[in-house]
Amino acid sequence: MERPGPPPIRVALTNSAGRGVFATRRIASGDLMHTASPVVCYPSLATLHSVCYFCLRRLPNATAAPTASYCSDECMEHAEAFHEVEAKADWLAHDEHCRTQGLKYPLLVKRLACMVISGNASADCLDILQPAPLSSGMISEMERGFDLLRDAFIKADIGDEQIAFLNKQWYIGLLARIRINAFRVELAGGSYEDLLSLAAASVATEASVGNAVYMLPSFYNHDCDPNAHIIWLENASARLKALRDIDPGEELRICYIDASLDRDARRAILFEGFGFHCNCGRCLSGD
Numbered sequence: 001m002e003r004p005g006p007p008p009i010r011v012a013l014t015n016s017a018g019r020g021v022f023a024t025r026r027i028a029s030g031d032l033m034h035t036a037s038p039v040v041c042y043p044s045l046a047t048l049h050s051v052c053y054f055c056l057r058r059l060p061n062a063t064a065a066p067t068a069s070y071c072s073d074e075c076m077e078h079a080e081a082f083h084e085v086e087a088k089a090d091w092l093a094h095d096e097h098c099r100t101q102g103l104k105y106p107l108l109v110k111r112l113a114c115m116v117i118s119g120n121a122s123a124d125c126l127d128i129l130q131p132a133p134l135s136s137g138m139i140s141e142m143e144r145g146f147d148l149l150r151d152a153f154i155k156a157d158i159g160d161e162q163i164a165f166l167n168k169q170w171y172i173g174l175l176a177r178i179r180i181n182a183f184r185v186e187l188a189g190g191s192y193e194d195l196l197s198l199a200a201a202s203v204a205t206e207a208s209v210g211n212a213v214y215m216l217p218s219f220y221n222h223d224c225d226p227n228a229h230i231i232w233l234e235n236a237s238a239r240l241k242a243l244r245d246i247d248p249g250e251e252l253r254i255c256y257i258d259a260s261l262d263r264d265a266r267r268a269i270l271f272e273g274f275g276f277h278c279n280c281g282r283c284l285s286g287d
């Protein structure tokens with residue numbers, strides 16, 4: 001059962017991993033600590049026509065329609081303003097670039113840019129999140145995506161003032177933040193009660209329906225032996241649950257990767273993907 005009242009957590013500085021999320025009171029194993037709606041989300045290209053274009057809920061009937069499909073009138077209304085902006089432009093070149101290069105994050109930037117233009121989001125809404133360190137090679141690879149995004153809006157006659165925020169610095173800064181903070185949304189299926197009875201909800205990779213960035217979940221640090229877990233049941237709305245009994249003041253950490261990998265593999269993925277040397281107890285113990 002979801003608990004009423006404020007979530008039992010706060011964001012504060014850790015000793016060695018920047019900001020983190022801490023318990024403000026005792027939390028019991030299996031408790032749902034809080035939920036979070038995405039600031040921005042986007043279906044993966046493979047599920048584009050089989051999930052709701054707004055909330056990523058699976059649609060009962062997959063369509064081959066080139067237009068966006070929604071699971072409800074409510075989702076369609078939420079998406080109306082940014083989808084109207086998106087529908088003005090031709091995304092063929094941009095989306096083909098993402099498809100051929102296997103890129104998913106520029107699609108989140110495209111959605112956010114449409115939200116900013118339509119007045120659904122502010123251009124600086126993700127500035128508070130930690131950016132990934134980027135090499136000059138990574139930055140030059142991002143430039144093509146920036147050109148394609150900007151070109152699409154310019155060709156669609158979106159006014160200069162409306163896209164004044166859309167410069168290279170904004171685009172690269174946003175991708176740097178998305179790189180560290182985006183979650184792959186994997187719908188678990190089954191009921192919430194089923195999931196609570198599992199020590200850790202493990203979900204198949206093919207359950208992935210898209211990617212999303214949240215505010216509060218972005219402050220959870222990583223641990224290879226986590227005490228918290230993020231799950232998705234029916235759509236991109238995230239649920240943070242405790243995997244163990246947690247004491248007041250204890251830091252809550254989730255696992256960003258497959259915890260069953262060996263130590264070297266975990267550390268390599270965390271360094272290459274997120275740019276840090278993991279300082280969790282399991283890594284430090286050599287496990």
Ligand SMILES: C[S@@+](CC[C@H](N)C(=O)[O-])C[C@H]1O[C@@H](n2cnc3c(N)ncnc32)[C@H](O)[C@@H]1O
Nearest residue numbers: 017018019130218219220221222274276278279
């Ligand atoms: C999603 S953010 C988590 C919040 C972040 N600490 C902040 O201040 O915004 C991920 C970043 O936190 C830091 N971090 C997370 N888990 C860590 C760990 N186990 N060891 C060292 N640094 C970690 C790394 O800098 C990583 O890139």
